[in-house]
Amino acid sequence: MNYSYIIIDDDQESVLKTKAMADSFSELAFVASANSYDDGLNLILEHTPQLIFLEIDPSNKKSKLSLLLINELHRYLKIIPKIIVTTSKKDLAYEAIQYNVTDYILKPLARIDFVKSILKLNKFNADSATVIAQSYVLDERPTVAVQHETIATDKPLILCIKSYGDHRYIDARDICYLQADNNSTDIHLNGGEMITAFKTLKHFEAILSYPFVRIHNSYIVNARYISRIHTGNAVCFIKNNATKIPFSKSYKANIDLIISEISNGNYLEI
Incomplete structure (x- = not known):
């Protein structure tokens, strides 16, 4: 944010x-x-x-x-x-x-x-987030509605991609990373599926909070799916996946945030 x-x-x-x-x-x-x-x-x-x-x-x-x-x-x-x-x-x-x-x-x-x-x-x-529903309409292209729940409800964040009466629901916990594709965004799920939403990556950066972190002009990652960060090569590795995602110097502070958050958990450095 x-x-x-x-x-x-x-x-x-x-x-x-x-x-x-x-x-x-x-x-x-x-x-x-x-x-x-x-x-x-x-x-x-x-x-x-x-x-x-x-x-x-x-x-x-x-x-x-x-x-x-x-x-x-x-x-x-x-x-x-x-x-x-x-x-x-x-x-x-x-x-x-x-x-x-x-x-x-x-x-x-x-x-x-x-x-x-x-x-x-x-x-x-x-x-402190309360239930918020946002829907957007643009030239009959698929749109994204986002539902936020308070932490106390223990309900997951659900993204709804709407297109011509079709409502596609995505549990945010299943999202590994988001990749910019001009004015659309490709949403990559942990099962290998990819879904395209006709909103910019900047739009998703504004509505998604941690563990979703912008690390590159073209990528937002779910920090829960990062298995390795190589600061020398400036890349992140995704769990159970061969994908390597680059991060840029301008977003190095966000990489520091991810490293700090991981180390604040049940963590042992060897």
């Missing part, structure tokens, strides 16, 4: 470092930055980003940056952006938790902390 973000920090050098780190993740889209409470509030209300990187212990006290900014947002917004605190002090963490921030990252920023934060964001969005 993609997240637009704003950086609010009184130290411009720190702003640039945060942006440089965030820019290495394809999920994060920079909107703007601010160096003070008032400017930051105005930017948030104007652009309504999904994510804010916030310094709460500024070196310049005149900037007035603090957790109180979150309180102010509740006066104007029904939906508060996710807040990731970026600061050098550990002792403010407990107070930040009381404000329900999404994450607390200590400076100097480390890449693995960003990886973990993105995983938390993706997990939160998956856990």
Whole structure:
């Protein structure tokens, strides 16, 4: 999933470092930055980003940056952006938790902390998903309807490919990977079957969350089906399949996410 973000920090050098780190993740889209409470509030209300990187212990006290900014947002917004605190002090963490921030990252920023934060964001969005049905009609070509269920129901995500009254249902757990084919997408299933949907790969990237991860301009993979990742050759191997899928440098951060998520499970490295 993609997240637009704003950086609010009184130290411009720190702003640039945060942006440089965030820019290495394809999920994060920079909107703007601010160096003070008032400017930051105005930017948030104007652009309504999904994510804010916030310094709460500024070196310049005149900037007035603090957790109180979150309180102010509740006066104007029904939906508060996710807040990731970026600061050098550990002792403010407990107070930040009381404000329900999404994450607390200590400076100097480390890449693995960003990886973990993105995983938390993706997990939160998956856990809080409600039943959504989307159907699209375009020149009588087959269309895709997507049904999302909350995690608590333990029901799988079902994709319905509709064409001239025909409803083809696909359990998302059976999808190994998706491959772009001009303005259509080939959906490859674990039994070897391939189904074509007349939607772009970008469309599927927007509606599918982890374990579906974009790793190339032409590929989205289901991380559950990856059996091997060769970073030297920049390829992923699919379970019980001879298929090798390339990944590009621009999506290397997504490969890091997959590796991190796998290692967070019941995992033993030998």
